[in-house]
Amino acid sequence: MELEADAAEARARRDRRADRAFRTLLWLAGLLVLLALGSTAVSLAWGGREAFATFGPGFLVSSEWDPVGRRFGALVPIYGTLVTSLLAMLFAVPVSFGIALFLTEIAPGWLRGPVAAAIELLAAIPSIIYGMWGLFVFVPFMADHVEPWLIERLGPLPVLGVLFRGVPLGIGMLTGGVILGIMVIPFVSSVMHEVFSVVPATLKESAYALGCTTWEVARDIVLPYTRTAVSGGIFLGMGRALGETMAVTFVLGNTHNLSASLLDPGNSIAAAIANEFAEADSGLYLSSLIALGLVLFAVTFLVLAAAKLLLLRLEGAAGR
Amino acid sequence: MDSRLQRLLVAAGALALAAGVAGHARAGEITGAGSTFAYPILSRWSADYAAKTGDRLNYQSIGSGGGIAQIKAGTVDFGATDKPLEPEELAAAGLGQFPIVIGGVVPVVNLKGVEPGKLRLSGPLLADIFLGKVARWNDPALRELNPGLALPDAGITVVHRSDGSGTTYNWANYLSKVSPEWKEKVGEGTSLSWPTGIGGKGNEGVAAYVDRLPNSIGYVEYAYVVQNKMNYAVLRNRAGRFVGPEAAAFQAAAATAEWAKARDFCLLITDAPGQDAYPVAAITWVLMYRQPKDAARSKAALGFFRWALESGQAQAAALDYVPLPADLVRQIEAYWAATFPR
Numbered sequence: 001m002e003l004e005a006d007a008a009e010a011r012a013r014r015d016r017r018a019d020r021a022f023r024t025l026l027w028l029a030g031l032l033v034l035l036a037l038g039s040t041a042v043s044l045a046w047g048g049r050e051a052f053a054t055f056g057p058g059f060l061v062s063s064e065w066d067p068v069g070r071r072f073g074a075l076v077p078i079y080g081t082l083v084t085s086l087l088a089m090l091f092a093v094p095v096s097f098g099i100a101l102f103l104t105e106i107a108p109g110w111l112r113g114p115v116a117a118a119i120e121l122l123a124a125i126p127s128i129i130y131g132m133w134g135l136f137v138f139v140p141f142m143a144d145h146v147e148p149w150l151i152e153r154l155g156p157l158p159v160l161g162v163l164f165r166g167v168p169l170g171i172g173m174l175t176g177g178v179i180l181g182i183m184v185i186p187f188v189s190s191v192m193h194e195v196f197s198v199v200p201a202t203l204k205e206s207a208y209a210l211g212c213t214t215w216e217v218a219r220d221i222v223l224p225y226t227r228t229a230v231s232g233g234i235f236l237g238m239g240r241a242l243g244e245t246m247a248v249t250f251v252l253g254n255t256h257n258l259s260a261s262l263l264d265p266g267n268s269i270a271a272a273i274a275n276e277f278a279e280a281d282s283g284l285y286l287s288s289l290i291a292l293g294l295v296l297f298a299v300t301f302l303v304l305a306a307a308k309l310l311l312l313r314l315e316g317a318a319g320r
Numbered sequence: 321m322d323s324r325l326q327r328l329l330v331a332a333g334a335l336a337l338a339a340g341v342a343g344h345a346r347a348g349e350i351t352g353a354g355s356t357f358a359y360p361i362l363s364r365w366s367a368d369y370a371a372k373t374g375d376r377l378n379y380q381s382i383g384s385g386g387g388i389a390q391i392k393a394g395t396v397d398f399g400a401t402d403k404p405l406e407p408e409e410l411a412a413a414g415l416g417q418f419p420i421v422i423g424g425v426v427p428v429v430n431l432k433g434v435e436p437g438k439l440r441l442s443g444p445l446l447a448d449i450f451l452g453k454v455a456r457w458n459d460p461a462l463r464e465l466n467p468g469l470a471l472p473d474a475g476i477t478v479v480h481r482s483d484g485s486g487t488t489y490n491w492a493n494y495l496s497k498v499s500p501e502w503k504e505k506v507g508e509g510t511s512l513s514w515p516t517g518i519g520g521k522g523n524e525g526v527a528a529y530v531d532r533l534p535n536s537i538g539y540v541e542y543a544y545v546v547q548n549k550m551n552y553a554v555l556r557n558r559a560g561r562f563v564g565p566e567a568a569a570f571q572a573a574a575a576t577a578e579w580a581k582a583r584d585f586c587l588l589i590t591d592a593p594g595q596d597a598y599p600v601a602a603i604t605w606v607l608m609y610r611q612p613k614d615a616a617r618s619k620a621a622l623g624f625f626r627w628a629l630e631s632g633q634a635q636a637a638a639l640d641y642v643p644l645p646a647d648l649v650r651q652i653e654a655y656w657a658a659t660f661p662r
Contacts, residue, residue, distance in 0.1 A: 066513035068507040136532075139532060250521075275483045
């Protein structure tokens with residue numbers, strides 16, 4: 001009897017130890033994320049201190065980027081990053097929504113597998129391939145067919161027209177935004193597809209039974225049920241769009257040039273760093289590029305925080 | 321499944337270890353880093369030299385700025401750069417510097433109906449185009465130089481490098497020499513604040529944009545023009561003659577440059593005075609320590625460059641680089657004798 005109790009005691013001790021060890025590991029795994037994030041921010045801030053000390057807050061609002069005169073400002077890359085990402089989401093969200101709805105509501109069984117697999121394959125294509133495809137296939141298409149039409153039809157409009165003026169080079173923010181959009185579609189649409197498929201069939205069928213159209217079911221049943229997860233997928237795609245480098249570099253034009261027109265070449269933070277880091281030949285230049293990295297960090301954080309806030313607001317409104 | 325994963329991990333670990341060992345410099349291996357422009361010829365020389373002597377060259381084409389940083393940090397036996405260091409900077413770092421190969425920067429255009437080598441440009445006009453002042457192909461200044469050509473009534477799209485580059489440095493140095501306005505507004509450097517145009521990454525990026533965009537003009541290394549059969553323009557040199565990008569014209573620029581006056585060969589040969597000199601000829605220099613920590617490896621590197629300059633010039637020509645003039649080679653060998661330990 002005693003022996004048995006001892007064995008049970010020993011076993012319980014061992015379990016407690018193992019459990020403690022496991023919990024410690026989990027803590028470490030969780031803290032690792034914070035540590036990685038924090039140390040990245042700190043080392044970026046440290047690397048960029050020379051730029052911040054030299055230019056002060058003016059670094060964020062100056063559109064000048066002159067490696068010869070050693071005057072640097074981040075406005076053009078910040079603007080380019082935000083505009084291309086916004087365009088990407090404007091393009092990617094509706095398309096992804098369509099793809100996910102098609103897969104869950106309309107597609108015949110034999111087609112679901114292939115289409116879902118194709119989307120996942122799209123996500124696996126390296127971004128440089130998107131860039132090259134963009135430059136050699138999509139840029140000519142934009143230059144020859146889309147942009148002349150935009151310039152002719154939308155250019156003369158009073159306010160909106162400013163966005164569509166210039167030379168139809170095919171290279172610029174609009175092309176960059178569309179390519180980015182194509183790149184983030186797999187991320188957004190696969191999340192949407194996953195969550196749409198867990199919407200209880202009874203809910204949807206009741207709606208159909210009440211005479212709802214497919215669109216009404218999507219708008220009033222599927223979307224409200226999956227709103228949080230869908231926004232999560234959109235954030236995921238947006239985070240990717242903000243930091244994407246290679247594909248944008250190919251089609252954006254890489255010029256530090258501030259222009260309202262979406263057809264003009266611009267620059268993004270990630271593209272500027274990728275292009276210029278290797279040959280930055282002065283301490284201040286290098287420091288400015290690292291400071292750009294920190295700015296991207298902050299921009300991404302702010303955009304995602306703002307999106308989260310918006311979501312909370314929406315949820316509050318829906319709750320009432 | 322588990323044991324398969326385990327085996328995979330072990331194999332990956334072994335591979336990483338092997339790569340780490342191989343990454344270490346072996347005896348008889350010369351290490352270098354820098355100019356991407358010189359990479360093709362250095363790797364060709366490396367293969368031939370290894371076949372002959374067994375000494376290998378491990379060259380990382382990370383860009384001129386990177387090459388300068390690496391040699392200053394002492395991680396490589398030599399650095400290669402398209403932008404020379406001033407004698408004072410060399411002395412402060414304890415480095416010596418000498419040229420190894422000549423190339424040239426060539427204006428390339430995408431103009432329908434204009435054959436390669438038919439478009440004529442002068443230095444000041446080129447500067448005005450890259451400043452955005454001459455913005456249309458039928459500008460009177462362009463028509464005056466090209467009376468026989470049917471130049472389109474279209475805007476000029478300027479294409480430049482988006483990354484820092486020795487090519488840009490030579491290009492900007494030339495434009496600064498021929499245009500006071502360029503010198504004042506833009507200046508020279510490996511990266512510039514471009515007044516107009518779009519940026520492509522690397523020579524291949526600029527070549528792709530020019531190839532893609534009608535009515536564009538850009539600048540690339542000579543080898544790119546030859547290998548991609550690009551449409552180039554000829555340039556008026558200081559002597560007033562129009563010269564195309566040809567080996568003889570680059571060599572003439574190197575030969576007529578006043579090397580005797582330059583310390584440590586710190587001389588850009590743009591806008592050279594010779595009758596047949598091409599105006600935007602460029603040079604790649606090698607940087608090495610005067611008092612290296614590892615004398616044997618430095619000696620091996622010098623042996624490699626001696627072989628390259630004496631017997632490797634045919635390979636250079638085959639890869640569309642331009643051999644150094646014999647007179648310059650003699651000056652370099654005299655410099656070696658005076659600068660580096662035997």
